[in-house]
Amino acid sequence: MDAESTALVPPPGCPAHGTGARIPLYGPEFAADPHAYYDYMRQFGATTAVELAPGVEATLVTDYTAALQMLQDPASFRKDSRRWRDLKEGRVPADSPVLPLLAYRPSCMFSDGVEHLRLRQAVTDSLARVDSRRLTQRTQQISDYLITQFSSRGSADLVGEYAKQLPLFVFTELFGCPADIGDRVLFGMSGMFDGVNAGKAAEVLVQATADLVTLKRTKPGDDVTSWLMQHEAGLSDEEMAHQLALLLGAGAEPLRNLLGNTLHRLLTHDQYAHRGGLISDALDDTLWDNPPLTNFLWHYPAGDMEFAGTKLGTGELVMVSIAAANNDRVLTAARQSGSNRAHLSFGAGPHACPSKEIARHIIVTAVENLLNQLPDIELAVPSDSLTWRPGPFSRSLTALPTRFTSVQAVQRPTTQQSRQESPAREEFVAPPRKSERGGLWSSFLSWLAK
Structure with missing residues (x-):
């Protein structure tokens, strides 16, 4: 058998092997080695027929040039999922785990044209007001708090005990969530992306953000929620709630993955053994090779068309494989020449991530x-x-199990003066007892107030 025919063999364990069926993007086989699947898909051209979950069909774009073309053509490819043909025609299971993420909401991620410009501008302008010094200080304080939970133990799961929690805490603080609302926001975001009763978790998140909007209407603060509310775009309460749910969810889950994957790279690649000055390099390499969102950036053709050699129908679900596109051979030369930001991990076009600099700042600070x-x-x-x-x-x-020399906790400064003398670093502080009534965010706020 020659090399070309060998390359056409589906990855081991692929349920589509020899059947001509759509390639599933779920299950342990795909999770174990997704790049083997992407390599197999490339043999068929720029796009491949896939299944996102049982009964949920999509066309996956694996070619970088084709993906960029789609992302930069909002006239031909729309984001409003009310256009989703299979959903409208009842072919998507009502209990599908992908629905909480793909079903329509009145937010900039699901809008097009003038409406998208209005909502997007409000988001972009509000995030631009985030002060980098405040972001650094808060990220370090939250990092310190989480580290104190395991530093004296000498071991930690850096996914469950650090990467999963830190972005949730940072975004909850940036958006000005008080204790009770913050606890529900954390619960909603975690459950929605973990797929554990995702529909209920999404409801909890939206209700929590709605309550946050009600609070900030009467008690605005120096936070993203208040800035978004005060924007000249004049967002309604419903638009505010869904915009916040989008920003909190879309910020926390990718950052959780990016932080964990960057730590994984630092701990498993010899080139980062000394780590000094290499955190940004490890972050960029992770965004290229192991991006936090692998297959996302959904679109729906505005009409029947031929795209990248494939016939697409109006309203068909089309999704970009960020991981496959980032590793397209066409990018090899650009990456070697130093064009280290050409990847699609933050998207491209009018729907590109509006908070990529905030994300980079949080990750570098947390890892350092x-x-x-x-x-x-x-x-x-x-x-x-x-x-x-x-x-x-x-x-x-x-999970990312690690070990290290245990560190003896010290007492946290208790006066306002001592906190002002060391605003950026309060290391190895003994954690409080978790409140019986409060949740994760309540516990952090109690710790911070001491």
Whole structure:
């Protein structure tokens, strides 16, 4: 058998093997080695017929040039999922785990044209007001708080105990959530992306953001929620609630994955052994090779068309494989020449991520703080024993077990003066007892107030 015919063999364990069926983007086989699937898909051209979940069909764009063309052509490819043909015609299971993410909401991610411009401008202008110094300080404080939960133990799961929680905390703070609302926001975001009763979790998140809007109408603050509310775009309460749910959810889940995947890269690649000055490099390499969102950026053709050699029908679900496009051979030369930001991990075109600089800032700060406090941290298990969460959209580990020299906790400064003298670093502080009534955010706020 020659090399070309060998390349056409589906990855081991692929349920589509030899059947001509759509290639599934879920299950343990896909999670274990998605790039084997992408390599197989490329043999068929720029697009491939896939299944996102049982009964949910889509066309996946794996070619970088084709993906960029689609993302930059909002006239031909729309974002409003009320156009989704299969959903309108009842072919998508009502309990499908992908619906909480793909079903329409009145937010900039699901809008087109003038309406998208109005909502997007409000979001962009509000996020632009985030002060980088405040962001650094808050990220370090949250990082310190999380590290104190495991630093004296000498071991930690950096996914469950650090990467999963830190972005949730940072965004909850940036949006000015008080304790009770913050606890529900964290619950909603975690549940929606983890797929555990995702529909209920989405409801909790939207209701929490609606309550936050009601609060900020009467008590505005120095936070993204208040700035968004005060924007000249004049967002309604419903638009505010869904915009906040979008920003909180879309910010927290990708950042969770990006932080975990960057830490994974630092701990498993020899080139980062000394780590000094290499955190930004590890972050960029992760965005290229192991992006936090692998298959996302959904669109719907505005009419029947031929695209990249494939016939697409009006309202057909088309999605970009960010991971496959980033590793397209056409980008090899650009990446080697130093064009390190040409990847699609933050999207492109009118719907590109509006908070990519905030995201980079949070990740670099969180990684630096962790490595400064636990400089000898290392992987506690063989790297090939690590497992990845299944699912079509995200790329993240189920756990990242590590070990390090345990650190003795010290008492937290209790006066306002001592806090002002060391605003950016409050290391190795003994954690409080978790309130019986409060949740994660309440516990952090109690710790911060001491």
